[in-house]
Amino acid sequence: MSDRPLTMPLALVLALAVIVTLFPVFWIVMTAIKPPTDWNAVPAIWVPGEPTLVNFRTLFDPEALGVYGVGGVSEAATQAVFGSLLASIVATALSVGIGLAAAIAISRYSGGGRATPLVILSGRMFPPAAIAVPFVIIFSTIGLIDTYFGLIAIYIAVTLPFSTWMLKSFVDEVPKEVEEAAMIDGMTRVKAHLTVTIPLIKGGLFATTLFIFILNWSEFLFALVLSYTTIETIPVRLAKYVTATAGTLYGVQAALAVLAMIPLVIAGFLIQNHLARGMTFGAVKR
Amino acid sequence: MSNRDKLQSEATKLDVGSISRRTFMSRMAALGVSTAVANFIVQSPLGASKALAAIAGPEERAWELAKEMAAKAEKKTLTLLIPTGSIGNMTPYVDKWQNELGIALEFIEEPDEVVHTKGMQEAVAKTGRYDVMMPTAMSYPDWIDSGVIYDLTEWTETYNPELFNPDFGVVFPASHHAQLYNGRVAGLLNDGDQITLIGRGDYIEAKAKEFEDKFGYPLTMPKTWKQYYEIASFMHDPENNFFGSLEYRSRYYVKWMFMQRLMSKGRLYFDGDMNPTFNSDEGLAALEDMLAMNAYLHPDAFSFTWSSNYNSFGRGEGFMNIVWPSGYKYSMNPKTGPATHGKIAATVMPSDTLADGTELHAGLFCWGYGYAVSKYSANPELAYAYAQWMTSPTIGADAIPYLGGYSDPYRVNHMKDPTPRLVDTYGTPYLETLYDNMVNTVPDFCLPGGFEYQDALDKEIHACMTGAKSPKEALDDAARSVDRITRRVGRDKVKASWMALAKNLAGPIKKASGADGWV
Numbered sequence: 001m002s003d004r005p006l007t008m009p010l011a012l013v014l015a016l017a018v019i020v021t022l023f024p025v026f027w028i029v030m031t032a033i034k035p036p037t038d039w040n041a042v043p044a045i046w047v048p049g050e051p052t053l054v055n056f057r058t059l060f061d062p063e064a065l066g067v068y069g070v071g072g073v074s075e076a077a078t079q080a081v082f083g084s085l086l087a088s089i090v091a092t093a094l095s096v097g098i099g100l101a102a103a104i105a106i107s108r109y110s111g112g113g114r115a116t117p118l119v120i121l122s123g124r125m126f127p128p129a130a131i132a133v134p135f136v137i138i139f140s141t142i143g144l145i146d147t148y149f150g151l152i153a154i155y156i157a158v159t160l161p162f163s164t165w166m167l168k169s170f171v172d173e174v175p176k177e178v179e180e181a182a183m184i185d186g187m188t189r190v191k192a193h194l195t196v197t198i199p200l201i202k203g204g205l206f207a208t209t210l211f212i213f214i215l216n217w218s219e220f221l222f223a224l225v226l227s228y229t230t231i232e233t234i235p236v237r238l239a240k241y242v243t244a245t246a247g248t249l250y251g252v253q254a255a256l257a258v259l260a261m262i263p264l265v266i267a268g269f270l271i272q273n274h275l276a277r278g279m280t281f282g283a284v285k286r
Numbered sequence: 287m288s289n290r291d292k293l294q295s296e297a298t299k300l301d302v303g304s305i306s307r308r309t310f311m312s313r314m315a316a317l318g319v320s321t322a323v324a325n326f327i328v329q330s331p332l333g334a335s336k337a338l339a340a341i342a343g344p345e346e347r348a349w350e351l352a353k354e355m356a357a358k359a360e361k362k363t364l365t366l367l368i369p370t371g372s373i374g375n376m377t378p379y380v381d382k383w384q385n386e387l388g389i390a391l392e393f394i395e396e397p398d399e400v401v402h403t404k405g406m407q408e409a410v411a412k413t414g415r416y417d418v419m420m421p422t423a424m425s426y427p428d429w430i431d432s433g434v435i436y437d438l439t440e441w442t443e444t445y446n447p448e449l450f451n452p453d454f455g456v457v458f459p460a461s462h463h464a465q466l467y468n469g470r471v472a473g474l475l476n477d478g479d480q481i482t483l484i485g486r487g488d489y490i491e492a493k494a495k496e497f498e499d500k501f502g503y504p505l506t507m508p509k510t511w512k513q514y515y516e517i518a519s520f521m522h523d524p525e526n527n528f529f530g531s532l533e534y535r536s537r538y539y540v541k542w543m544f545m546q547r548l549m550s551k552g553r554l555y556f557d558g559d560m561n562p563t564f565n566s567d568e569g570l571a572a573l574e575d576m577l578a579m580n581a582y583l584h585p586d587a588f589s590f591t592w593s594s595n596y597n598s599f600g601r602g603e604g605f606m607n608i609v610w611p612s613g614y615k616y617s618m619n620p621k622t623g624p625a626t627h628g629k630i631a632a633t634v635m636p637s638d639t640l641a642d643g644t645e646l647h648a649g650l651f652c653w654g655y656g657y658a659v660s661k662y663s664a665n666p667e668l669a670y671a672y673a674q675w676m677t678s679p680t681i682g683a684d685a686i687p688y689l690g691g692y693s694d695p696y697r698v699n700h701m702k703d704p705t706p707r708l709v710d711t712y713g714t715p716y717l718e719t720l721y722d723n724m725v726n727t728v729p730d731f732c733l734p735g736g737f738e739y740q741d742a743l744d745k746e747i748h749a750c751m752t753g754a755k756s757p758k759e760a761l762d763d764a765a766r767s768v769d770r771i772t773r774r775v776g777r778d779k780v781k782a783s784w785m786a787l788a789k790n791l792a793g794p795i796k797k798a799s800g801a802d803g804w805v
Binding site: 040069071072074075133136137139140145146224225228229239240241242243244246247248 | 371
């Protein structure tokens with residue numbers, strides 16, 4: 001592909017795409033630093049004249065908004081942040097780990113037969129709402145309701161089809177001959193995959209991990225139906241910032257949303273090189 | 287000596303004639319009893335001691351039961367499933383329950399639209415994590431039928447919460463619609479949710495002459511829907527960001543605007559055989575009224591939630607608003623009503639003229655939280671004791687004015703004999719308005735499948751308001767959806783429940799709708 005200079009029409013389209021993409025982020029960040037009087041002011045206040053961190057403080061000190069005469073926040077978001085981190089990190093690690101093993105088994109050894117990929121994908125063929133209540137009944141019976149163990153188990157079950165299919169497409173792109181050469185050199189199958197296959201799909205692995213992490217991090221339905229008092233996640237807490245005296249606490253919701261974006265932004269930044277490669281891996285058919 | 291003992295002692299002194307009525311009144315005031323309640327005690331033919339015992343009885347009986355059950359309870363926590371934003375009415379009593387009963391109150395807050403679902407979920411999950419659940423009245427039928435909550439009737443017969451007392455019971459007909467399912471007590475109401483009409487009293491004074499010159503009658507808060515429309519059109523001044531009214535056109539809320547108008551025209555949702563009746567001439571007229579009003583509404587009407595609606599009105603962006611009682615509180619508070627505090631006039635919902643020429647005043651009792659007791663609670667009687675205690679005439683009156691909760695007046699004494707704190711919060715005229723409106727209220731779809739019914743209607747009314755469907759199309763489609771729900775839930779079952787509701791409608795509504803001929 002040649003390095004042609006950006007033409008004006010393309011530059012305009014690109015600028016529009018950037019604005020459309022970044023506008024919600026801009027609005028959420030601005031709302032997060034607005035005092036309550038500016039949250040839903042008419043006309044809208046784009047950039048607060050007196051920015052404040054009170055919304056962020058409210059996340060960890062429910063009384064903080066009291067300085068603006070707003071009360072009714074009953075709980076800190078600490079448990080929700082902890083819960084999201086724990087559930088998302090563990091579930092993502094296990095989903096990607098199991099998905100990778102499954103992807104190699106399917107791609108290289110036709111594990112389980114030709115129908116296996118479709119069977120795995122069938123887990124995503126009906127809406128989560130349809131399986132939420134059965135999960136609640138099963139988990140209630142076996143004592144997994146309102147536990148992180150239960151939530152992580154569901155997250156793995158729900159994201160495993162994605163991780164398996166995504167990783168399979170990356171493994172498919174690696175020529176078998178490279179692994180066979182390693183085995184001829186004396187490596188076992190497992191060692192060949194660990195030292196040859198996986199490094200070659202590193203970009204795809206990072207991209208899959210980030211994708212699965214985002215799915216887990218933003219998941220709402222299962223966290224809502226499975227949680228009582230012990231577990232909570234950020235999306236569930238976001239829905240609870242409503243008080244009788246101030247209605248929806250848009251600023252506090254925005255602050256938690258900004259906080260929730262941070263791990264994803266950091267992860268995306270750290271692996272951006274791999275990410276770009278991972279996203280385009282397999283785009284050109286051999 | 288406790289406050290209650292002191293009150294009892296003073297009542298006994300009055301009964302035996304050792305103190306005068308005047309002295310009794312001043313001592314009651316010193317003990318924090320409102321003039322109205324003191325008057326009720328003084329004037330009661332029962333005698334002061336018995337009158338005091340009567341109004342304080344539900345609280346005391348509940349407390350005795352709570353003490354007994356707390357002592358027996360192995361689990362020393364009472365867990366409440368409550369909607370987010372409602373906790374402020376309950377937290378003031380947490381220390382009392384902990385210190386005097388050794389019971390920790392734990393609150394699980396869920397978004398209000400999720401509470402019903404969480405209850406239904408508990409019916410299958412049976413976790414026992416909830417003791418007390420706080421749904422709206424619409425949840426009771428499905429919750430009772432699914433076996434997730436207790437029928438409270440026997441407890442209410444034993445411990446008598448005075449639900450139907452004419453002096454301090456829950457105002458009829460909400461006492462029946464918002465607490466009973468098929469004639470049995472399913473929950474205890476703690477929130478008198480009804481819509482009333484509020485407006486800017488200051489504008490009424492300023493524009494009186496101009497209005498009368500134009501329309502030929504004095505400018506007041508509207509008494510009829512026709513006046514409501516005319517006054518909105520007169521006050522509408524979009525160039526100055528001031529709109530005729532702020533009523534809702536947004537999903538989830540818009541059905542109530544329709545239902546209210548339908549009731550005013552003397553139509554209910556169903557006839558005596560569960561056939562939908564909103565797809566009628568009255569229903570079409572209600573939708574036409576709403577479409578005509580769209581021209582004089584706030585531009586955010588199609589996206590309003592209750593909080594954005596209250597905020598807009600509080601900023602002074604309209605002349606009238608259709609609000610729950612909390613909307614009045616918002617508008618009168620300088621923090622939430624910077625442009626409206628001290629300037630609010632209120633009235634019962636406007637009337638409509640029926641075919642026979644009578645004016646029908648109908649209200650809508652919509653939403654309305656209450657306490658129910660989970661079937662899977664480890665301490666159900668303790669949970670019941672909490673519900674009765676919190677909703678007793680006395681504690682209820684104390685809890686309502688606290689900020690940070692949704693609870694609004696629901697018992698007769700809250701409106702007719704208000705405590706000073708209730709008067710400070712709502713003002714005597716508005717409490718009178720609430721009472722006058724509440725006695726003519728029609729309930730939500732407090733029937734099996736209630737949430738499905740209301741959603742089916744809401745979807746179609748919204749489609750009509752946005753122009754996606756004509757009024758006839760929208761109402762016919764809603765009727766088809768509602769019929770499907772009735773068939774699925776079971777016509778006989780829903781009909782029995784509908785008849786129980788219809789039996790306890792206010793007299794004028796019964797007559798106008800023809801329900802007096804079915805039950």
